[in-house]
Amino acid sequence: xxxxxxxxxxxxxxxxxxxxxxxxxxxxxxxxxxxxxxxxxxxxxxxxxxxxxxxxxxxxxxxxxxxxxxxxxxxxxxxxxxxxxxxxxxxxxxxxxxxxxxxxxxxxxxxxxxxxxxxxxxxxxxxxxxxxxxxxxxxxxxxxxxxxxxxxxxxxxxxxxxxxxxxxxxxxxxxxxxxxxxxxxxxxxxxxxxxxxxxxxxxxxxxxxxxxxxxxxxxxxxxxxxxxxxxxxxxxxxxxxxxxxxxxxxxxxxxxxxxxxxxxxxxxxxxxxxxxxxxxxxxxxxxxxxxxxxxxxxxxxxxxxxxxxxxxxxxxxxxxxxxxxxxxxxxxxxxxxxxxxxxxxxxxxxxxxxxxxxxxxxxxxxxxxxxxxxxxxxxxxxxxxxxxxxxxxxxxxxxxx
Amino acid sequence: xxxxxxxxxxxxxxxxxxxxxxxxxxxxxxxxxxxxxxxxxxxxxxxxxxxxxxxxxxxxxxxxxxxxxxxxxxxxxxxxxxxxxxxxxxxxxxxxxxxxxxxxxxxxxxxxxxxxxxxxxxxxxxxxxxxxxxxxxxxxxxxxxxxxxxxxxxxxxxxxxxxxxxxxxxxxxxxxxxxxxxxxxxxxxxxxxxxxxxxxxxxxxxxxxxxxxxxxxxxxxxxxxxxxxxxxxxxxxxxxxxxxxxxxxxxxxxxxxxxxxxxxxxxxxxxxxxxxxxxxxxxxxxxxxxxxxxxxxxxxxxxxxxxxxxxxxxxxxxxxxxxxxxxxxxxxxxxxxxxxxxxxxxxxxxxxxxxxxxxxxxxxxxxxxxx
Numbered sequence: 036x037x038x039x040x041x042x043x044x045x046x047x048x049x050x051x052x053x054x055x056x057x058x059x060x061x062x063x064x065x066x067x068x069x070x071x072x073x074x075x076x077x078x079x080x081x082x083x084x085x086x087x088x089x090x091x092x093x094x095x096x097x098x099x100x101x102x103x104x105x106x107x108x109x110x111x112x113x114x115x116x117x118x119x120x121x122x123x124x125x126x127x128x129x130x131x132x133x134x135x136x137x138x139x140x141x142x143x144x145x146x147x148x149x150x151x152x153x154x155x156x157x158x159x160x161x162x163x164x165x166x167x168x169x170x171x172x173x174x175x176x177x178x179x180x181x182x183x184x185x186x187x188x189x190x191x192x193x194x195x196x197x198x199x200x201x202x203x204x205x206x207x208x209x210x211x212x213x214x215x216x217x218x219x220x221x222x223x224x225x226x227x228x229x230x231x232x233x234x235x236x237x238x239x240x241x242x243x244x245x246x247x248x249x250x251x252x253x254x255x256x257x258x259x260x261x262x263x264x265x266x267x268x269x270x271x272x273x274x275x276x277x278x279x280x281x282x283x284x285x286x287x288x289x290x291x292x293x294x295x296x297x298x299x300x301x302x303x304x305x306x307x308x309x310x311x312x313x314x315x316x317x318x319x320x321x322x323x324x325x326x327x328x329x330x331x332x333x334x335x336x337x338x339x340x341x342x343x344x345x346x347x348x349x350x351x352x353x354x355x356x357x358x359x360x361x362x363x364x365x366x367x368x369x370x371x372x373x374x375x376x377x378x379x380x381x382x383x384x385x386x387x388x389x390x391x392x393x394x395x396x397x398x399x400x401x402x403x404x405x406x407x408x409x410x411x412x413x414x415x416x417x418x419x420x421x422x423x424x425x426x427x428x429x430x431x432x433x434x435x436x
Numbered sequence: 437x438x439x440x441x442x443x444x445x446x447x448x449x450x451x452x453x454x455x456x457x458x459x460x461x462x463x464x465x466x467x468x469x470x471x472x473x474x475x476x477x478x479x480x481x482x483x484x485x486x487x488x489x490x491x492x493x494x495x496x497x498x499x500x501x502x503x504x505x506x507x508x509x510x511x512x513x514x515x516x517x518x519x520x521x522x523x524x525x526x527x528x529x530x531x532x533x534x535x536x537x538x539x540x541x542x543x544x545x546x547x548x549x550x551x552x553x554x555x556x557x558x559x560x561x562x563x564x565x566x567x568x569x570x571x572x573x574x575x576x577x578x579x580x581x582x583x584x585x586x587x588x589x590x591x592x593x594x595x596x597x598x599x600x601x602x603x604x605x606x607x608x609x610x611x612x613x614x615x616x617x618x619x620x621x622x623x624x625x626x627x628x629x630x631x632x633x634x635x636x637x638x639x640x641x642x643x644x645x646x647x648x649x650x651x652x653x654x655x656x657x658x659x660x661x662x663x664x665x666x667x668x669x670x671x672x673x674x675x676x677x678x679x680x681x682x683x684x685x686x687x688x689x690x691x692x693x694x695x696x697x698x699x700x701x702x703x704x705x706x707x708x709x710x711x712x713x714x715x716x717x718x719x720x721x722x723x724x725x726x727x728x729x730x731x732x733x734x735x736x737x738x739x740x741x742x743x744x745x746x747x748x749x750x751x752x753x754x755x756x757x758x759x760x761x762x763x764x765x766x767x768x769x770x771x772x773x774x775x776x777x778x779x780x781x782x783x784x785x786x787x788x789x790x791x792x793x794x795x796x797x798x799x800x801x802x803x804x805x806x807x
Binding site for chain 2: 038
């Protein structure tokens, strides 16, 4: 038993750190460190920089052009990226659909789709949820009817994150209704420029169109865009969700945001308020405990011993912690969390022109501008990816059977 | 970074578990509680297993093992509700190894390792709560040695112990002393504790004592951190059993014609208990692995661990009672004894609120396991 990383792992970390620090554009990390608005261009610039290095698909095996890192190396990469203020890699392409294409796609599909994902050139979206489906994913209704040379897709997806930027979308579609729900689902890749695809933004409570509805109206999808076998999509979907949930603890971002919370608390004068500071201390303990839990999982993956089936715990705890730091940041700002000045969440905002001169954020508290919005936005974390209540069902199943 | 146990460590844990299963069933625990909460015969058996000398160097008759082995042993002793306090044995072994001069180590450690000397840490005073530096005990030079005047409480099995590690002020600084049971002016008054184990008041009146170190603060802080790690490990053992017992009960107990473990409200409570247990287990590892860190880092880490364990033990204990319903609040049922043990562990070596204050006071700019 040893808490320290091995010298080889530390060496790996310092190489990754040096490269990330040298290559992450300063304007992007400034936005991330201050929770300012990231544009499509910001996201894609960083994705392409990583893609050029071969690290956008950082979890990929070497046979598909990935670095072939083990669990610990992947963790160290994620940690170095998070701490230095890199945007989260938009996971739908390089993390999610890529893992399905690699595991279940045909060689032709792998050659056709993986290069564009690895380079960061093609923006992928996720078409899983539907109106009314919630955490009950198997209730998919979006219909794909097999015609002679294509599928005809009709239906709707929703909560499609950043779908307004999407060029391709991977979808769970219903190909058979005459069976139990899980058995009639297929996994289809759809070009979002196809006739009949409509994307409509959903404005969230923070005022941002982060998610979308995607409508399919007689969309023709070539038969060779089907992954694996027809009606086996549920198997592939579960494979994908397991990838989604191990990353969902997001402990590295939590560490970065806890540091930011401390800076905000100092700037807002609550650091020396015992009542407030103890709440930060409690969160600090939560973050350390979550990190230890993550490290235990990594250790088990590395050695292949004592495997830990605790993805549900990681999701629950990670999401609760994200919500808590956002809440404490907002509370630290006090009344100055309340002004809603959307432009102040853009980098470089100088203020509004009032009587011919620039007037900044109330109280000159510009760093408070995004705090309430982030708090509101992160309420999603205990809902998405299988709500925490569904996760508790899963955890209870492991204990009670 | 690696959290696997070696084959040797697993074998040690298995050996202790087998001993607990065979020699320390619930009935035996009950008998021992009724006999006062401490059995020298039980302690001797622990010594025969080599456990009293677990952390003692081989030169002094010990097994020269480390914090991880101690953690695994204590998990099992916790799970088995073993009443005899190896915590203080481990504290004494660690403190003497770090702070006593070689001649003292030769004098004291072999007896500790063999089980002939039962040591106990005496640090708690009325009014100081968990603040180890608020000490009214006084030491003064007398002849070639020292004499102590002190009034300590909650000394583990104090009326059975053979020697005491006592904190006292010497020339305005906290120092740590060794006091033999037979020393003049020493008296004890034993009593049962909430978890069934035994505690005592220790009163010293101009009692001859041997100085271990003038750096009593550093020595006592090491002692307390070893104590915290011990509490964490025992807590994990007790919580493991508590959760298993509760899950078993939910799957057997029927209400409204079905097992109550089918009710989602109760299933979610089990999920939350599992969460607290796994966070606690993680932080127990952290506590044990950080015991060898430099003092400032060690103190901060052990405080964090105790905050997690304190919360977890309280939650798991309380919810177990609740999920059991009426049977959970009866003395006959082992679950209520797990709950009391968890409660006592939370109040030992600083409770959750105390250690939250420690974490808060020590908090730096950076965050995480390695900060």
